[in-house]
Amino acid sequence: MVKRNLTGAGYGLGSWLQQRITAVIMLFSAIVFFIFIAYIATQVNSGISSWQALFQNIFVKFFVQIFFIALVLHAWVGIRDLWMDYINCAGLRLIFYVFTILWLLGSLMYSIKILWI
Amino acid sequence: MSKKHVKVSIYRYNPEVDKKPYYKDYTVELDPLDTKLLNVLMKIKDLHDDSVSFRRSCREGVCGSDAININGRNGLACLTDISSLGRNIILRPIPGLPVIRDLIVDMTQFFNQYHSIKPYVIDDRPQPERERIQSQEDRAQLDGTIECILCACCSTACPSFWWNPDKFLGPAALLQAYRFIADTRDQATNERLDELNDPYRLFRCHTIMNCADVCPKHLNPTRAIGKIKEIMVARAV
Numbered sequence: 292m293v294k295r296n297l298t299g300a301g302y303g304l305g306s307w308l309q310q311r312i313t314a315v316i317m318l319f320s321a322i323v324f325f326i327f328i329a330y331i332a333t334q335v336n337s338g339i340s341s342w343q344a345l346f347q348n349i350f351v352k353f354f355v356q357i358f359f360i361a362l363v364l365h366a367w368v369g370i371r372d373l374w375m376d377y378i379n380c381a382g383l384r385l386i387f388y389v390f391t392i393l394w395l396l397g398s399l400m401y402s403i404k405i406l407w408i
Numbered sequence: 409m410s411k412k413h414v415k416v417s418i419y420r421y422n423p424e425v426d427k428k429p430y431y432k433d434y435t436v437e438l439d440p441l442d443t444k445l446l447n448v449l450m451k452i453k454d455l456h457d458d459s460v461s462f463r464r465s466c467r468e469g470v471c472g473s474d475a476i477n478i479n480g481r482n483g484l485a486c487l488t489d490i491s492s493l494g495r496n497i498i499l500r501p502i503p504g505l506p507v508i509r510d511l512i513v514d515m516t517q518f519f520n521q522y523h524s525i526k527p528y529v530i531d532d533r534p535q536p537e538r539e540r541i542q543s544q545e546d547r548a549q550l551d552g553t554i555e556c557i558l559c560a561c562c563s564t565a566c567p568s569f570w571w572n573p574d575k576f577l578g579p580a581a582l583l584q585a586y587r588f589i590a591d592t593r594d595q596a597t598n599e600r601l602d603e604l605n606d607p608y609r610l611f612r613c614h615t616i617m618n619c620a621d622v623c624p625k626h627l628n629p630t631r632a633i634g635k636i637k638e639i640m641v642a643r644a645v
């Protein structure tokens with residue numbers, strides 16, 4: 292039986308760009324977050340209360356949320372790459388995709404709950 | 409004066425006779441003219457065991473037929489200095505392709521990927537009276553691509569090609585894909601980019617760079633793949 296070579300799924304570049312752009316966002320967010328932590332560490336009363344106060348700040352919440360969104364988008368491409376590389380059966384790969392999406396969406400919703408609710 | 413000897417362990421497999429592959433050792437006495445690994449392989453075939461099977465033709469790194477895995481690293485037997493290999497040499501077929509016999513592999517999958525990128529200039533405009541002219545600057549864009557001899561050292565050293573040889577083009581075919589994208593005489597650049605914008609064909613490359621590491625012609629397929637991505641980004645954004 293002839294196995295035809297099917298090509299042109301058309302989303303390779305988008306995923307590749309998504310992974311690189313989210314990596315830059317995560318790097319930037321991480322640097323900003325470490326500056327916040329360094330700021331807390333230099334305070335006289337750098338206990339749990341100053342940590343809680345930090346996360347009451349709307350800009351900190353915003354930065355951390357952006358970080359988590361970028362992380363989820365980045366992880367989706369990375370984990371999907373793993374399944375593409377190592378799982379040859381398309382049906383099984385699709386099942387892994389669905390579980391990965393559910394897990395990442397769950398993690399994203401949990402980050403929203405922690406930060407905002 | 410005592411002559412130098414090397415021990416060569418060769419992967420042996422004849423599917424008509426052997427149930428599974430095995431290694432056979434040969435101790436070879438080196439003459440002063442035995443400078444390359446291919447000399448030693450020829451000596452083994454001539455003097456020790458004429459059943460040892462391997463491909464070779466030009467014996468000077470042009471035809472690319474004697475690509476083998478030498479002490480765990482892909483290379484051309486005719487370009488590999490015997491003095492660089494030590495006293496114990498292990499020879500295997502290049503990995504990731506079906507073995508036909510001993511060091512000879514079935515290159516069909518490799519050439520299928522090469523043919524799929526349409527390795528020829530596409531230009532449906534009327535033929536000029538003489539050749540299609542190209543400036544020296546435009547021609548210089550092809551440097552580092554047209555020197556490829558399709559030996560398959562790069563593609564068979566690439567883990568992404570091992571996992572998906574039917575879907576990922578592999579570094580050799582991608583280097584040639586870039587060669588025709590970069591060619592200013594070619595009129596099918598958009599179609600070529602459309603065909604490459606696929607999560608498997610191009611984007612299984614994870615920049616591992618085994619390809620650039622083993623290329624016996626010192627080419628850099630990873631850089632060519634990066635340039636294809638740059639052109640795609642420039643087209644998309």
